[in-house]
Amino acid sequence: MAVNEVNAGMGHCATPTAGSAGILPGVLLTLQAVRGFSDDDLVAALFTASGIGAVIIHRAHVSGAAGGCQAETGSAAAMAAGAAVELLGGTPHQSAHAVASALKNMLGVVCDPVAGLVECRASSATRGAAQCFVAVDLALAGVESVIPPDEVIDAMAEIGRNMNERYRETAQGGLATTPTGKRLAKLVWSEKQKT
Template sequence: MFNSMAEMVAQAAATNQSLHEVVLRAETAHSDLSRTELRRRMQRRLEVMRHSAEQGITEPVTSLSGISGGNAHRLWNWLQTNQPLTGPILSRSVARAMPVNEVNAGMGCIVATPTAGSAGILPGVLLTLQEAYGFSDDELVNALFTAAGIGTVIVHRAHVSGAAGGCQAETGSAAAMAAGAAVELLGGSPEQSAQAVAITLKNMLGLVCDPVAGLVEVPCVKRNAAGAAQCFVAVDLALAGVESVIPPDEVIDAMASIGRNMDSRFKETAQGGLAATPTGKKLIKLVWEQKS
């Protein structure tokens, strides 16, 4: 669809359209689906995102392995009677990002955005902005098309899987997609959305994928919380007019290069990082002995 952020932004500028409109028009042209059907399908994805986020905060969800779960519910309850240091929008976004991954670990239904391991960031950010600013579902669907376009560029130029590029490729890409979409949702320009993508990814370069026991749980759930935080930092900077010295596409290319050169122990093999700590090794034994 798009080979670069520069191409997306240039097309938006040339046609005086938003990024979501450019993406939607391109998808309509490249698929057999009508504009109405594409929006209907994206609305359905939004509904699944909302359900998975709500499921994990209204009641504790525990993974099948037992090594994660319940923290989103715990945080949400704490927020009802406490003033979080990060403020209401970021804290509630974090609280909505974590349960999606807990639901995933509990074999529930989620939307991979762009992967299961990073699926909480985009819904956590967008659903909280809807709550805070009163955006309609139609506006959130627009934001999801913007995020999809950004994800397409990242897939074309780099990776979105931890096995190929480390966690920078999973939670980094998800946070970048959310940042670009949030900027547009909040009235920013296509160029500002692209800058938010660059700033987010720059701040997450080199992040390794080190799942304890090889499961998408520890540290994945909490990294979605951190990804949401990185997203909001980039959104504020971009909307203020702060730009990345390194252009967005070059940042994506740098992530790809880092991923290619990253040691295999840090690319979803559970052989390095947190997975290789004494506690991580104990959990490997505990989890797989339970399953045998």
């Protein structure tokens, strides 16, 4: 959550995107605290995560505007899952299956920012981190995704293309258009105009 706060304050966080910025560091720092990994270990895991992110960007997208929150927090969860498996001594094969499992569990998640503020809610960040840890446990236990990682990424891209634009970071659907969401948007923008 601290990384998301830095991002919300216009700091420079993107792992893979600003809205999902807390997932990857949250997962890796938790593993460091619990398992005693060194900073160098985390750097190596970040290289793994960046490689996964590069594949996702090449095959699909990582922004809520392009593919909903599945693309934003789903990609972050997948990157974190692959990196965590590597950090915990898993094989590249297991990392790939963790990526597939994490991303499959995030398919279809919408991006509906209240007031148009593209900050993934605590629920999205928490969901992404939780799905990551589930995927890591499955992969390290030898459970493999029936659908290969590249095909899961391709499916996410297809779902994102077909997702109604109201659910792709436009603040025109979902929670953003609830009565409370609209009231909060007015409050946020009136406060913005005062400053």
